[in-house]
Amino acid sequence: MGLTMLPEKPIPLRAARDWANYEKNLGTTPLVREYLLKILKGWVESPKIPNPLALPWVRALVNGDLGLLEQILVEFESSIGDSNLSKLIPDLLRPNEPLQHTHRCLSALFGEVMTFRKLKELGAENVEKLTTWGDWRADGLTISVKTILDIDRNYQVIEDVAEGLACLEEYPMVRATSHFRVFNGVGLDDRFMAKVLDFLHADLEEILEHLVSGMGHPRWAYSSVEALRDPDMAGTNEKGRFLVKGFRRHKKVIAELEDVGVDEPPKQEHRIKFEIELRQDASHEFATSNDFNAWSGEPEIDREKLGRATAIHVPLRRGGQGIGLGDPIP
Numbered sequence: 001m002g003l004t005m006l007p008e009k010p011i012p013l014r015a016a017r018d019w020a021n022y023e024k025n026l027g028t029t030p031l032v033r034e035y036l037l038k039i040l041k042g043w044v045e046s047p048k049i050p051n052p053l054a055l056p057w058v059r060a061l062v063n064g065d066l067g068l069l070e071q072i073l074v075e076f077e078s079s080i081g082d083s084n085l086s087k088l089i090p091d092l093l094r095p096n097e098p099l100q101h102t103h104r105c106l107s108a109l110f111g112e113v114m115t116f117r118k119l120k121e122l123g124a125e126n127v128e129k130l131t132t133w134g135d136w137r138a139d140g141l142t143i144s145v146k147t148i149l150d151i152d153r154n155y156q157v158i159e160d161v162a163e164g165l166a167c168l169e170e171y172p173m174v175r176a177t178s179h180f181r182v183f184n185g186v187g188l189d190d191r192f193m194a195k196v197l198d199f200l201h202a203d204l205e206e207i208l209e210h211l212v213s214g215m216g217h218p219r220w221a222y223s224s225v226e227a228l229r230d231p232d233m234a235g236t237n238e239k240g241r242f243l244v245k246g247f248r249r250h251k252k253v254i255a256e257l258e259d260v261g262v263d264e265p266p267k268q269e270h271r272i273k274f275e276i277e278l279r280q281d282a283s284h285e286f287a288t289s290n291d292f293n294a295w296s297g298e299p300e301i302d303r304e305k306l307g308r309a310t311a312i313h314v315p316l317r318r319g320g321q322g323i324g325l326g327d328p329i330p
Contacts, residue, residue: 002159006284010169011062016053019044025064031073032066035089042095049099050201054164057106062167080116080129087129088112100193103157104149111147112136119143152292154188158272159288161200166286173208178279183291184256187270192259195242196272199229199257203244207255208276211248224248228260242270251278 015021019041026033032040040061044052052058060066077085092105092112112135119127124138134142150156162180165171188196210225224247246255252275259270279285 002163002289003285003287004163006166006175006286007063008284010172010175011053011167012169013051016051016062016168017044022058022061025061025066029066029070031077032070035073035085036069036093039089039093039095043102046095046097048096049102050197051161051164051168053167054099054161055102056160059164059167076113080113080127084116084127084129087131091129091131098194099161099197100157100190103160104153107149107153108145108147112145115143115145152290154185154193155182155290155292157193158182158196158200158274159290161197163286163288165200165204171205173205173212176212176279177276178283178285179275179277179287179289181275181277181289181291183273183275185272185291187259187268188272189270192242192270192272195259196257199242199244203229204255207244207246208253211246211253212278251280252276253278 022040022044023037026037036057040058043049043055043058046052049055053062057069060069073085080088088109092109093102094105097105116127116136119136119138126137126139128137129135130137130142135145136143159180159182162174162177165174166177166180168175207225225244226246227244228241229244230241241260243258243260244255245258246253248254255274255276257272
């Protein structure tokens with residue numbers, strides 16, 4: 001879940017792919033320049049990334065708002081040392097990977113730093129970054145790290161892609177969106193996600209334009225579209241058909257993508273929905289959310305029913321505080 005401000009002026013895609021528009025913003029962030037310059041430049045120019053603004057770090061760079069990223073690198077360098085960090089970043093973040101893989105590697109970067117800290121906490125004295133046959137060597141032992149991704153990782157990728165498109169001049173209808181919601185995702189494996197991301201870049205703008213063209217009609221106006229699409233699969237020569245359904249009611253558009261296979265229906269269900277609410281003012285706010293978003297914090301507790309000795313567990317996501325099993329209720 002996030003709320004951001006889009007650039008006041010949309011950015012042409014050709015400008016978003018021109019590294020000269022970014023490098024000037026690295027002047028006040030020496031660690032970003034030292035560790036990430038080649039990576040960021042590669043992402044901006046990579047043909048495997050349709051829109052580099054789909055990556056949060058690139059969006060921060062185009063705005064010159066790199067203070068948080070610089071602070072993250074300061075903390076990383078302080079934790080694991082400059083020698084380890086200079087090996088870790090190029091080992092995980094590579095400029096010629098597809099968008100979805102790049103997102104996954106950003107999470108893996110944080111996972112490896114957390115692993116280093118845990119190894120030191122457990123008493124390891126010499127922890128060194130490995131780039132082959134494992135990830136860390138701790139006092140002679142080889143450690144392999146597998147980072148557990150957020151349960152809504154695929155949703156986060158879609159949200160980032162939508163926000164990146166809303167920054168571009170070529171996507172005025174996406175830019176006119178105030179709230180982009182992702183929900184009802186089923187079977188979001190790499191193949192289906194490749195189709196979904198391809199649809200967002202290639203067809204979302206056209207679908208929105210078609211459905212919204214009748215916005216001058218009364219509030220009860222309703223329009224719909226249905227099409228069978230044969231996208232080229234990213235990284236393969238295989239084509240996989242999927243059904244696109246969309247409809248508009250009032251100021252909202254609902255789009256549903258469903259995999260219908262190649263020659264026969266797929267064995268597993270693959271589908272996802274988007275709800276797109278159009279902006280009704282002159283602001284540049286752009287919000288994203290999904291059906292994994294949840295409230296977090298300490299709930300109101302009926303102590304009379306629970307009793308002073310009772311303990312509960314509140315599962316939390318993305319910050320906040322909760323009460324764990326075995327903790328007395330305050």
